[in-house]
Amino acid sequence: MMASGVHPDHNVFPSVLKSSTLLVDLRFGESVHACIVRLGFHLDLYTNNALMNMYAKFQSLYMSTCDEFYGLEVSGGHKIYVHEVLDGIPERNGDGQSKSVLVSCNEPNTDYRKHGFEESVLGSDDNGNLHCVELPCSDGARHVNEGSCAKTNNGRRLQMDSVRKVFEQMPTRDLVSWNTVIVGFARSGLFEEALKMVREMGNANLKPDSFTLSSVLPIFAEYVDVIKGKEIHGYAIRQGLDTDLFIGSSLIDMYAKCTQVEDSQRVFGLLPRRDGISWNSIIAGCVQNGMFDEGLKFFRQMLLAKIKPRHVSFSSIMPACAHMTTLHLGKQLHGYIIRNGYDDNVFIASSLVDMYAKCGNIRLARCIFDKMELHDMVSWTSIIMGHALHGYALDAISLFEQMEEEGVKANSVAFVAALTACSHAGLIDKAWSYFNSMTRNYGIVPGLEHYTAVADLLGRAGKLEEAYEFISSMHIRPTGSIWSTLLSACRVHKNVELAERVAEKIFMTDPDNTGAYILLTNVYSAAHRWKDAVRLRIHMRNKGLKKTPACSWIEIKNKVHAFAAGDESHPCYNKTNEALNVLLERMEREGYVPDTKEVLHDVEEEQKKYLLHYHSERLAIAFGIISTPDGTTIRVIKNLRVCGDCHTAIKFISKIVHREIIVRDNSRFHHFKNGKCSCGDYW
């Protein structure tokens, strides 16, 4: 059209700009922008709105490829967002050891010095929300590394500056103009600037509409600020917008991210109409809050409502299968995923890798991982954690190294996986090197998970005092759960004195911790301190604390079977029992001597043997053996730690029946084959 000499009118440019947006062609868009200015259409409302939309889309596209955009997690659920590295600001010390960075935090009045930044050199900027602080770049720079800043600097803000410039030179602005800018800021993580625009919009006598609200709500979801989120909800109700489909799903998501799933459900229940996204918001909301059954229930209801699951639905629901270790469900979903051609999606593939690993099939997990075209940090982390979970520490470590070679930068979760691998294999030196490198070179602040992995490792390796010191010197308050890992190590290494000290720590914050009582009782029994063991049992009974019976599950032909010691309700109980007796006889002939030390002393020795032998995992294994004569792998899911005697017993069983037996306890899978376990005697 231009070549033929016809002059474009103001209707042309919005379409052309939309094309450059969809073609992801920034340079073309910029030349169209030049053309607009040259022809004098830069005062046209629609054209300007389209221009801003284009620049904002490029900005969010850039942000979605930039992992560091979310910034740094600091304690208490807060995050520091690194916005950009400022050039041209004189370094205070002049020794090249610091860099000025623009940051903000979702916690007001943050003392950045606490998080490894030097004191603020400029204070807040004119927005009142961004802070210019100095980042020491020496070895002491624990919280940000230069790489993340440099990457951030390349694209961050540049396109949003263009949006702002267009916005400022507009003669008139309508709701769409404001909404476009607000969405742009919100999706680029410049939350405070987005909120500031909402306030200014009110000053310009424009009322936020459904577009505004559904763009602003995700900010409060990210901030985990349910108070502000509720204010928006209230405003939506007053405007009669609370049943809007878009606002509805952002409300569901906001409440769920603030752990108030009941409110999510209420909002969902009041929606007059539901599409795939509203369904997915409620499903994801349940799953993210650990309500797996509820999530599955909604997933089924969605299918019944004839809403076709979208690819997002699968990555939302898969973690439910992973956590509940329902392999048959996961497999069914996998089938659906393949039939719909969703299997090339990174989110879905990663969730499948995780699901198969958690359900005990690391080979399939690896197979899916190897078939993926692109590996991102999450898929790497899933497969590393999978190998760690199965005790294949060396594979996990070599995968971690491969990840780094391919230029994928580890984040704090990836380090949890690496440290967990080390912990399960007793690789102390390797673990320390990861831990130190993480804090020094990656700027990651160790969280509870990292500390737990290291403490667990030290404990398992018998370095009990060192573990005690390590936990005591953490920069965050130790929780009952991290002390529990040490208590359990005290049981393994039979250290009564330390066990008492550790249990004391646990009871200080959680006097009703049943697990801790049981562990301590076991320690006393193993040390023949019967009186103490009994005293503790009586104390527990007086407090009304009951031991939850150990339970094991096994999946045979798509059906889950549960076994608990002393529970005779399974239809095949008698046959299972018989099989177990035959097994015990053969085991004893092979040299198995039951370790009855931790069983209560007031039981006859012969009876102790049987109490031990009718442990839930052995019932499940016996059932697995008689139900699958074809010799396939037996996979048992157990809800407690596999104790020392179980470990020995299952080794014998695997040798006698010549089968691979995989047993999962709370923390990992043990692979038994030919009388050996993948984790050796190091359990």
Place this chain on the structure above:
DNA sequence: ATAGGGTTAG
């Protein structure tokens, strides 16, 4: 010309 939901963590 503008809007909402997803994968990894003892």
